[in-house]
Amino acid sequence: MATVHTGAAAIEKQSFFTRLNASFDKYFEAISVFPTIFIILLVILVPTILVVYQGFYTKDIILRIMKFVGMGNYVRALSGVDVDFYRYLGHTMLYVVLATTVGLALCILIAVLLNSRIKFRGVFVACFLLPWMVPPVTAAIMWKWMLNDSYGVLNYLLVVTGFLDRMFPFFSHSLSAWIWLIWVDIWYNSPFFIIILFAGLQRIPDDIIDAATIDGAGRWHFFTHVTIPYIKPEIQICLILRTIFVLRNFDFVYVFTRGGPVDSTEVLATYIYKVSMHFLKQGYGSAMSVIMLVMCALFTVFYLLTVKAEVEA
Amino acid sequence: MDSIDNTAAAAKQMRKKPIKKQRVFLYAFLIFYLILSLFPVLWMGITSFKEHQEIYTVPPTWVPEKPTLRNYVESLRDRPFGVYVVNSLYVALSVVALSVVCGVLGGYGLARFSFRGSRAVFGAILSSRLVPPIALVVPFNLIMIKFGLIDRLESLIVTYAFFILPFIVWVMKGFFEAIPQDLYDAARVDGASKFKTFLFVLLPITRPGIFAGAILAFLSSWNEFLFALTLTRKNAMTVPIGIVRYFDEYIDWGLIAGSTVIAIIPAIVFILFFQRYIVSGITAGAVKS
Numbered sequence: 001m002a003t004v005h006t007g008a009a010a011i012e013k014q015s016f017f018t019r020l021n022a023s024f025d026k027y028f029e030a031i032s033v034f035p036t037i038f039i040i041l042l043v044i045l046v047p048t049i050l051v052v053y054q055g056f057y058t059k060d061i062i063l064r065i066m067k068f069v070g071m072g073n074y075v076r077a078l079s080g081v082d083v084d085f086y087r088y089l090g091h092t093m094l095y096v097v098l099a100t101t102v103g104l105a106l107c108i109l110i111a112v113l114l115n116s117r118i119k120f121r122g123v124f125v126a127c128f129l130l131p132w133m134v135p136p137v138t139a140a141i142m143w144k145w146m147l148n149d150s151y152g153v154l155n156y157l158l159v160v161t162g163f164l165d166r167m168f169p170f171f172s173h174s175l176s177a178w179i180w181l182i183w184v185d186i187w188y189n190s191p192f193f194i195i196i197l198f199a200g201l202q203r204i205p206d207d208i209i210d211a212a213t214i215d216g217a218g219r220w221h222f223f224t225h226v227t228i229p230y231i232k233p234e235i236q237i238c239l240i241l242r243t244i245f246v247l248r249n250f251d252f253v254y255v256f257t258r259g260g261p262v263d264s265t266e267v268l269a270t271y272i273y274k275v276s277m278h279f280l281k282q283g284y285g286s287a288m289s290v291i292m293l294v295m296c297a298l299f300t301v302f303y304l305l306t307v308k309a310e311v312e313a
Numbered sequence: 314m315d316s317i318d319n320t321a322a323a324a325k326q327m328r329k330k331p332i333k334k335q336r337v338f339l340y341a342f343l344i345f346y347l348i349l350s351l352f353p354v355l356w357m358g359i360t361s362f363k364e365h366q367e368i369y370t371v372p373p374t375w376v377p378e379k380p381t382l383r384n385y386v387e388s389l390r391d392r393p394f395g396v397y398v399v400n401s402l403y404v405a406l407s408v409v410a411l412s413v414v415c416g417v418l419g420g421y422g423l424a425r426f427s428f429r430g431s432r433a434v435f436g437a438i439l440s441s442r443l444v445p446p447i448a449l450v451v452p453f454n455l456i457m458i459k460f461g462l463i464d465r466l467e468s469l470i471v472t473y474a475f476f477i478l479p480f481i482v483w484v485m486k487g488f489f490e491a492i493p494q495d496l497y498d499a500a501r502v503d504g505a506s507k508f509k510t511f512l513f514v515l516l517p518i519t520r521p522g523i524f525a526g527a528i529l530a531f532l533s534s535w536n537e538f539l540f541a542l543t544l545t546r547k548n549a550m551t552v553p554i555g556i557v558r559y560f561d562e563y564i565d566w567g568l569i570a571g572s573t574v575i576a577i578i579p580a581i582v583f584i585l586f587f588q589r590y591i592v593s594g595i596t597a598g599a600v601k602s
Contacts, residue, residue, distance in 0.1 A: 021506075028507040029426030036419030036482055037434060043475035044441045047452035054451060110346060113339055126584060127347050130354060133580030135536035137553040138573045142353040145360070145566060153356055153373045160372075187349065248445035251538045255557060269447040276451045277543060289448035296443050 048293075054286035066283075073287030084263070084271065085288070092267040095182065096246045103186040104193065104238055111197035112227065125198070132191035139188050140255040147171075147180060174264035177257050181265055184252055189245055193238045200234035201227065240303050244296060268292055354577060361385070361570035368567050384571030394572055397555035404469045404551060405534040405579075412474045412481055412530045417523060419478070420485025421511060425497075435486070442479040450543050457544055464546040472544070473534040481526035488522040489515065528583050535579055552576045 024031070055073055057066040077085045110128070114121060131139065146154040149169035158164045170176040204226065212222050228235070250269040253259060259266035259274075266274075268288065276285025360368055361384050362377040388394040423435050453472060454463070462468040492515060500510040516523070538553045545554060556572050559565070 025506045025508065028511070029422045030428070031422075032418035032511075033422030033426065033434070035415040036422075036438065036478060039415060039475060039478060040438055040441055043471065044444065047449050047456065048444075050452035050455060051448060054455075110343070113343055116339065118339065118343070124343055124347060128350050129584055130580070131350050133532060133584055134354060134577045135538070135553050135556075135580075137536075137538050137557055138357075138576050139353070141556060141560060141569060141573060142357050145569070146353060146356060151369050151371060151373070151566075156372055187353075191350075244443060244445075248447060250447055254538075254542075255560070269445065272447050273450065273539075273543075277454075282451050282455075286451050289445075289451060292445055293448045296445055297440075300440070300443055 051286045051289050051293075054283055055290050056283075058283040059280065069283070073284045074291070076284065077288055077291060084266075088263075088266050088268050088271045091265065092247065092269075094178075095185075095249075095267055096243055099182045099185045099189075099246045100239065100242045102182070103190060103242060104235070106186060107190050107193040107197055107238065108231075108235070110190070111194050111201055112223070114194070114198050115201040125195070128194055129191045131188050136188060136251040137255050140184060140252050143180065143184050143187075144171075144256060171257060172261050174261055177261060177265050181252060181256055184256060185246060185249065188252070189242065193242065196238055197231060197234050200231035204230045236303075236307060240300070243299065247292075247296060247299075357570050357573050357577075360566065361574045363567065365567055368570075384567040385575070388568050388571045388575070392559075392568070394552075394555050394575070397550050397552045398575065400466060400549060401535055401552040404466050404473065405531045407466075407470045408473045408477065408534040409527050409530045411470065412477050413523060413527050415474070416478050416481030416526055417485050417516070417519070419482045420487075420522075421489050421515065423482065424486045424489035435482075438479050438482055442476075446476070446539055450539065453540065454543055463544060464549050466549045468544050469534075469537075469541060469549065469551070472540050473530075473537055476537075477526075477530045477533050480529060484522050484526055485519065488519040492518060532580065532583065535576075 056068060056070060058069045058073065059066055076082050080086060114124060118124070134142075146152050147170050149155060149167050149171075152167070155164070155167045155170075159167060168176070170180055208226060212226055248269060249267070250273065253265060253267050253270045254273070257265045259270050269292075272285050272288050272292070275288065276282045359375070359377060362380045362382070363374070364377070364379055364381055364383070367374060367378055389398075419438075423431060423438075453468075457463045457465075457468045496514065496518075497510060500514045501507075505514070536553065537551075538557075541551045541554050542557075545551070550558070552572075553576065556569065556576060559569050559572060
């Protein structure tokens, strides 16, 4: 009797594990998604709610309490009470537009050149990748060292080759500071986009190239009528990613110019950092963060709608 | 048939016809850009081996006259840069482990398992990538203070894993979707459980994607600056913070150059060994969507 009993228990026990095993097998896909969703929800939802909440408050440093100000922080930024906000927004836009268009044009040119039956292509691709791998902070510091107005090698080379008549303090003039800031951004981010565009170019089938050649298409004609339409999806991906990369850029501006000279290269990202971390106005900083978040979201939605309209048309 | 062959041959010939001037321009431009890409890193390397006085000579010397390791020794032994390197390595490797395990599983789940709203979940995961990091600096700071994680490496690990996770999920989803259904069925018919199929059949196939994800996770955590700047104070400083500290406190370019070269080493190692995987991994993911 007793043995039968334990046997039944064993079967029951076994069946429990089998069942567990079976349901693990059945729901394996669902279980596998869980950790990702959990981490992302935890790390995105809580802070986002917190930043929106913070945006409605202002910290009274003397009384050490949070004071509810409603839309006060938003009004302060958007109505122009804080004149700097729109100026820095303008800087950000300038930065985005210039770095995106010039950078993308350069990337397309290099990708096309890489795709035109050259020797040592692998070597070129490997070397072009390097800037993207180094830490952005070191990239900014390296260029800053090369542009140093007393000992910088690049400054020296520009003098030797006759472009400058003496060592030039690039970071004391807003125009030259901007040019080099945009250049460092392009230098650093290009590799990623060159690879994406290059992969797109390799999809162009050989017979189309042949057909165009037989039809006597010139290089420029070929470029505008075959190359560009073919890699349009890649160009769109690059455009959106680049815009977002530049919009959120903090490292280069912080390390390279610190927003200077004075505040002529200050952008929204560094301004938010300064306001919340140095001036300790976390409420106002949060409100500007939300504005920036909405800007990014609007840009993405606008972009996706454009693409969708194009696909349907 | 003959005429087609002829035109194809003609086209080939036209394509191959060398246009000397343009070729020269092409190579000249590519080599110029190659120099631009490599020179800053090279120059930092040269500077790091120079003696103190030689760094500040004009015109600059192209080869160190008396090559020295002084800058490295001083940075690692006399300054706390070695601690930063260890911190950075610990953070980066933990992020790789955490985000690759979660990301590969997540990519698999989203590729194989379509439930109501699974597209929305994928969209939400991807769009979390669009949040500008600066917008999360204040709340992250508050949360980490609340949980006593400020100036602890754990706070950096969680933050970085979150930032790289969507990308890995995206790449891996593309890889898993590219695997033909027959392969799943074959493994199932042979009696393998889903977990075993995943582990022994699918993972080996998607290895390039996993490598690409791991490399990007490592490099992005090794390179990250903004959160390292705001979430650390003294104990949990990482390499980029250390370099910028040098830069702020005492502008000793020899020391900065040495530390910069140390910071770049992982990048160069990865380029040399894994360039193949990075390119194929990224392009596979990018072209899919």
